[in-house]
Amino acid sequence: MNHLSRIIVCDGNEAAAWGVKLSRPDVIAVYPITPQSSLVETLAKFVAEGELDAEVMPLEGEHSVLSALQGACLAGARTYTATSGPGLAFMFEPYVRTPGLRLPMVASLVNRDMLSPQCVWGGQQDVMTVRDAGWIQIFCESAQEVLDTVIMAYRIAEHPAVMLPVNVNHDGNYLSYGVSRVEIPDQAAVDAFLGEKNVNWHVALDPERPMAVDPLTGGADAEGAARFVAYRQSLCRGMQTALAVISEVHADWARVFGREHAALVEEYRLDDAEIGLVTIGSMSGAAKDAADAARAEGVRVGVIRIKTYRPFPIAAVAAAASKVGALGVVDRAVSYGWNCGPVYQDVLAALYSAGLRMPVLSFIGGLAGADLTGAHFARAIAMTRAALREADATLPAPPSPIWLNADGEATR
Amino acid sequence: MSETLLAPAPVLTKPPPPRDGAFTMQDFKSDIKPIWCPGCGDYSVLTALAKALAELGRPREQVALISGIGCSSRLPAYTSVYGFHGVHGRALALATGVKLARPDLTVIAAGGDGDGLSIGGNHFLHACRRNVDMTYILMDNQVYGMTKGQASPTTAPDWCEGKLTPEGPGIAPVAPLRLALAAGVSFFARGFAGNPNELARLIVAGITHPGFAVIHVLSPCVTFRPEQRAWKQAVHPLEGAPATDLATAMARFAADDGFTTGIFYACAAPPFMPERKRTKQASDFAKRFLVEI
Numbered sequence: 001m002n003h004l005s006r007i008i009v010c011d012g013n014e015a016a017a018w019g020v021k022l023s024r025p026d027v028i029a030v031y032p033i034t035p036q037s038s039l040v041e042t043l044a045k046f047v048a049e050g051e052l053d054a055e056v057m058p059l060e061g062e063h064s065v066l067s068a069l070q071g072a073c074l075a076g077a078r079t080y081t082a083t084s085g086p087g088l089a090f091m092f093e094p095y096v097r098t099p100g101l102r103l104p105m106v107a108s109l110v111n112r113d114m115l116s117p118q119c120v121w122g123g124q125q126d127v128m129t130v131r132d133a134g135w136i137q138i139f140c141e142s143a144q145e146v147l148d149t150v151i152m153a154y155r156i157a158e159h160p161a162v163m164l165p166v167n168v169n170h171d172g173n174y175l176s177y178g179v180s181r182v183e184i185p186d187q188a189a190v191d192a193f194l195g196e197k198n199v200n201w202h203v204a205l206d207p208e209r210p211m212a213v214d215p216l217t218g219g220a221d222a223e224g225a226a227r228f229v230a231y232r233q234s235l236c237r238g239m240q241t242a243l244a245v246i247s248e249v250h251a252d253w254a255r256v257f258g259r260e261h262a263a264l265v266e267e268y269r270l271d272d273a274e275i276g277l278v279t280i281g282s283m284s285g286a287a288k289d290a291a292d293a294a295r296a297e298g299v300r301v302g303v304i305r306i307k308t309y310r311p312f313p314i315a316a317v318a319a320a321a322s323k324v325g326a327l328g329v330v331d332r333a334v335s336y337g338w339n340c341g342p343v344y345q346d347v348l349a350a351l352y353s354a355g356l357r358m359p360v361l362s363f364i365g366g367l368a369g370a371d372l373t374g375a376h377f378a379r380a381i382a383m384t385r386a387a388l389r390e391a392d393a394t395l396p397a398p399p400s401p402i403w404l405n406a407d408g409e410a411t412r
Numbered sequence: 413m414s415e416t417l418l419a420p421a422p423v424l425t426k427p428p429p430p431r432d433g434a435f436t437m438q439d440f441k442s443d444i445k446p447i448w449c450p451g452c453g454d455y456s457v458l459t460a461l462a463k464a465l466a467e468l469g470r471p472r473e474q475v476a477l478i479s480g481i482g483c484s485s486r487l488p489a490y491t492s493v494y495g496f497h498g499v500h501g502r503a504l505a506l507a508t509g510v511k512l513a514r515p516d517l518t519v520i521a522a523g524g525d526g527d528g529l530s531i532g533g534n535h536f537l538h539a540c541r542r543n544v545d546m547t548y549i550l551m552d553n554q555v556y557g558m559t560k561g562q563a564s565p566t567t568a569p570d571w572c573e574g575k576l577t578p579e580g581p582g583i584a585p586v587a588p589l590r591l592a593l594a595a596g597v598s599f600f601a602r603g604f605a606g607n608p609n610e611l612a613r614l615i616v617a618g619i620t621h622p623g624f625a626v627i628h629v630l631s632p633c634v635t636f637r638p639e640q641r642a643w644k645q646a647v648h649p650l651e652g653a654p655a656t657d658l659a660t661a662m663a664r665f666a667a668d669d670g671f672t673t674g675i676f677y678a679c680a681a682p683p684f685m686p687e688r689k690r691t692k693q694a695s696d697f698a699k700r701f702l703v704e705i
Contacts (some may be wrong), residue, residue, distance in 0.1 A: 031531070032576065041562075041575040048578035058562065058576050061501065062530035086481075086500060090531075120499065404501035 005186040012175035016082065016108050016168070017042035017144035021052045022107070026077035029057040030067040033087040034120050035172040036110040040082055062087045063273065066107075073103040076200045078154065080105070082185065084172055085112030085126045088409035092130070097243065098165045099134025099235055101214060103384050104157035104199050105165040107135075109330075111281070112172045114369040121369025122172035124359065128333035128342045134235055136166040136242055137310035139281045143180045145172045145261050151185075152249050156196055159249075161241045164201065169309075169334070173369055176395050178282075185257050188273045191277040220263055224335030238310040246308055262305065264313035267320050269295065270302030270409040276324040278317075279344055283365075284373045285332060290377030301381050318354030319349070326359040328384035330377070330404075336411050339377045340364075359387035363406030376404045380402040419650070435469055437462040442492045453605030453640075454484050458552055460603070460611035461520075462491065467616055468518075475518045476505040478529035484551035484631065487522045501532025504539040504548060511546050515685060518619060519546040526556045529586050531563040536588075539597035539624055545683040547618040547625045549694050551605075552590060553633035553640065561636035575634070582651030588628045589665050589676060593658065598681040599625035603649045604692050605632065610673060623683045630671070643671065650674030671698060 010018070016039050021030070028047075030040040046052040058316050069079040080243055085092060088109060098105060113123025127137060136156065140146045146168065146204050153166040170176060188342045218228035243264065250263035270276060279287045284305040291301045304320045304327075306313075321327060331341020338345055340362035348360060363380050366372040383402065440462040448454050461673035465475060474642045475493035479485035488495025494517070498506040507521035519538075526537055528550050539548065555574070556562040563581040564576040566588070592600050600619040603611035618625030630647065632640035646669075654675040655661040661677035665699060668676075 032556055032562045034559060036560070037576075044576045044578060056576070058581070060533060060565070090500070198552045329687065 005185050008068070008182055008184060010143065010182055011038075011177050011179045012140075012143045012146050012170050012324075013039035013110065013177070014042050015147040016110075016150055016170065017046070018182070018184055019147040020080050020106075021046050021152045022078075023151050023173065023189060023194060024052070024183060024191070025054050025077065025080040025106075025259055026078045027057065027069065027072035029068045031059055031062050031065050031083070031087060033062075033084050035112060036082045036087070036120070037082045037175040039108060039110065039176070043080075056064070062091040063093060066091045068099065069105055070094055070098065072100065073105055074101075074203055075205060076198050077390070078199060079103075080107065082108035082110060083196070084110045085114055085120075089114070089125045095130065095135070095217065096133050096281065097214075100231065102163040102202055102235075103165060104163050106153045106155075106157055107167055108146075108165045109166065109169045109210050109370060110172050110176045117368075119368040122176075122332075123172070124169070124332040125334065127167065127169055127337075128331075131179060131310055131342060134239070135310065136164055136239070136246075136308070137160075137169060138246075138308050139169045139306060140175065141282055141284045142332060143175065143178070143182050146175065146260070146288075147151060147182055148253060148257070148259060148261060151163050151190055151194065152253055154332055156242060156245055158197065158199055159242075160198075160201075160396045162238050162245050164235075164238050164242060169281065174282045183259070187262045189256060193252070209246045223328070236283070236333065243311050262307045263309045265320055266303075266305040266307055267318040267323075268303040268305065268321060270304065270318065270323050272300055272336055273302035273324050274300045275326045275328070275381070275388055276302050276304050276321065277377060277380055277384070278306065278327055278329040278343060278347055280330075281308065281332065283332065286329065286372055286374050287296060287377045288314075289340055290374045290381060293374065293382050294378065299381060299385065301385075306343060309346075314348070314350045314353055317347060317350040320352055321358070322354065322356060324358070324382050326385075326388035328361045328363055328380040330363040330365060330372070330380060332364075332372075334364055334367075334401075344401075359384075359391045361387055361406055362401040364401045367405065370405040372404065379404070418636075423627055424480075431613050431684075435471075436467040437466045440465045440472060440491055440493060442490055442659065444489050446490050447487065448483060448486070449633075449635045451632075451634035452483070453553065453629070454487065454702075455634070456605040456608040457549065457611065457629055457631055458487060458490050460605075460608040461487070461549065461615060463608065463612035464615035464619065465493070467612065468619060470518055474516070475520065476507075476510050476514070477520045478618070479503050479521070480512060480523040480532060480559070482524040482556070483525045483633075484522065484524040485527055485554075493568040495650060501527050501530070502535065503527065504532065506536040507546050508542070508544050509547075511544050519550060520619070521546060522549040522551065524557070525550065525554060525564045525566045525588075529588065529591075533565070533586075537595040540592050540597040540626070541599050542684045543623045543681055545624070545628060545685070547621075548559070549615065549627045551629045552588065552630040554585075554631050554638060554662065555636045557633050557636055558596055572626040574704075587665070588626070589669075593626065593661055593665060593677065594628050595683075597626055597677070598679050599675075600625070600628070600677045601649075601675040602628045604630045604631070604643065604671075604673050605672070606699060607647070608643045614673075614675065617678075621678060623681055629685065630673075646671040649672050650676065654678040656680075
């Protein structure tokens with residue numbers, strides 16, 4: 001069954017806006033920031049032209065934006081915002097409270113590298129800095145995947161066994177402004193796919209069951225401590241339940257709309273591979289091209305793309321990794337304390353939990369808008385292959401990243 | 413310097429002028445070419461500021477210029493004084509920190525209506541009431557220029573060109589003068605970028621004022637608000653000397669059409685500067701805690 005109603009050409013920000021429009025949010029709050037601004041401007045246009053019945057509130061900063069959305073969500077609204085880099089940083093205080101309040105918001109992170117040094121370009125340092133704040137983190141590779149995932153995100157967030165906020169990540173510059181062909185699904189089909197909205201059943205404004213939302217909890221007495229732990233455990237359960245829900249929702253999407261997207265991890269040409277590259281976000285296309293080129297020369301390499309990053313799909317990553325003998329993990333962010341990329345750390349932990357031991361290299365590239373080209377991935381493939389050949393019992397080695405854009409040369 | 417610490421790239425500027433000689437405007441401009449749009453009012457603010465600093469004759473190493481984020485917040489890079497391009501909306505907080513640590517410096521904060529009245533509006537209120545001896549150059553073009561033309565807190569409610577508010581912001585704009593007076597400011601002037609000589613005089617008066625001085629500058633954005641070219645015909649000078657009492661200043665606000673330029677208000681109020689107390693010695697504690705046996 002194909003509910004395709006039309007095909008347009010648009011950039012990733014507009015694709016996200018189409019996904020939001022089709023999800024029919026009630027309240028959208030925003031503060032402009034590069035490279036997000038055109039996304040919510042597109043939504044404002046939809047509202048002004050009578051195509052979307054929603055409130056668009058431009059507020060005085062991201063801290064107010066997320067606070068306003070908390071109020072709206074508590075009052076029963078389906079909510080949306082989008083931000084980038086420093087905007088996410090300024091949002092941090094309400095951001096960390098949203099998962100604990102179990103508010104099923106959807107927010108796009110149009111990923112931007114973090115200051116300082118000052119920069120306005122793409123990179124994933126923004127989201128990686130908040131990766132363990134309790135939001136579900138999903139990363140897209142194409143504009144079509146952005147549109148489809150935004151809609152799916154509402155169903156994941158509002159699932160009664162999840163009730164957690166979702167960030168749909170798309171890379172600033174490459175995805176936000178890159179133009180491609182996008183299929184727009186039919187509104188009635190999306191309405192049926194999302195079902196009745198019910199975002200505040202757990203914190204209802206209901207005179208029949210009055211409640212205090214978020215009272216002071218915890219403390220030194222045993223009862224308070226146990227209650228606090230119960231909240232934390234509940235949030236962790238929601239996260240783990242989300243793994244299955246994300247898979248179900250993606251399967252249902254493929255069934256209804258005929259487009260299959262990997263739910264947790266995408267395996268590309270992995271079945272007979274001796275080595276694999278692990279990627280996340282828009283870089284994956286160049287990595288797949290590089291894998292194709294290497295295979296044409298007889299190198300058996302595949303790509304493991306992380307689609308769902310939080311909750312981290314430990315079993316899916318380990319299952320994919322078990323097919324190869326060495327991995328090269330490419331990050332667009334830095335974990336300063338570990339001297340490696342953040343995805344690299346997660347992959348190591350997944351391998352350990354599955355009892356796997358193999359050489360794994362940390363590559364860091366694409367910082368502050370730097371281009372990650374096929375040549376960079378060819379280099380990563382060659383180095384990972386060399387690591388496989390040189391593997392000994394001491395691997396993986398202590399982290400020491402390979403910086404892909406450090407030589408200052410444009411690589412085509 | 414340790415090898416592990418990469419110093420910021422040096423910014424090449426002219427060698428410092430002789431300290432005992434007279435200063436010119438050029439001494440306070442850097443060699444970096446501004447990337448503002450042609451026709452932007454901020455060019456004239458840069459000129460007026462350089463002119464004011466030359467007139468004050470303060471060596472550039474005795475001046476610090478602190479900004480936030482936005483087109484106008486690029487100002488420090490284009491001057492040769494100490495500069496810092498800080499977090500969005502926090503220019504006044506940063507400048508306060510600089511002044512408290514180095515009271516000998518002439519501290520100037522600069523930024524736009526978005527930086528200072530929207531995301532940083534909170535700091536504007538508290539800077540007015542704290543009255544630290546520094547000057548705030550608030551460049552107002554009634555639009556967010558850097559993010560390409562959204563309504564700001566000073567935008568009229570019926571301006572429908574902003575892509576985020578295609579039907580107009582629909583809410584009353586902030587009047588910086590009313591806000592500053594209500595928050596307890598001790599000096600408020602308004603200038604126009606199209607009149608850099610008058611603006612330079614206002615900046616000199618603000619820097620000379622002992623306390624927090626707000627210089628509200630009408631600085632047109634010809635890219636997103638081309639109709640602001642007409643501001644040249646709209647501005648008119650304030651009549652009379654600066655008010656020294658709040659009632660007169662409030663009356664001036666009530667009569668103001670937003671295009672009056674000059675010093676609205678200048679009152680004597682003690683600038684904030686906490687007295688530094690002598691660090692306590694061990695003997696001071698001994699007096700309190702030691703018990704004779």
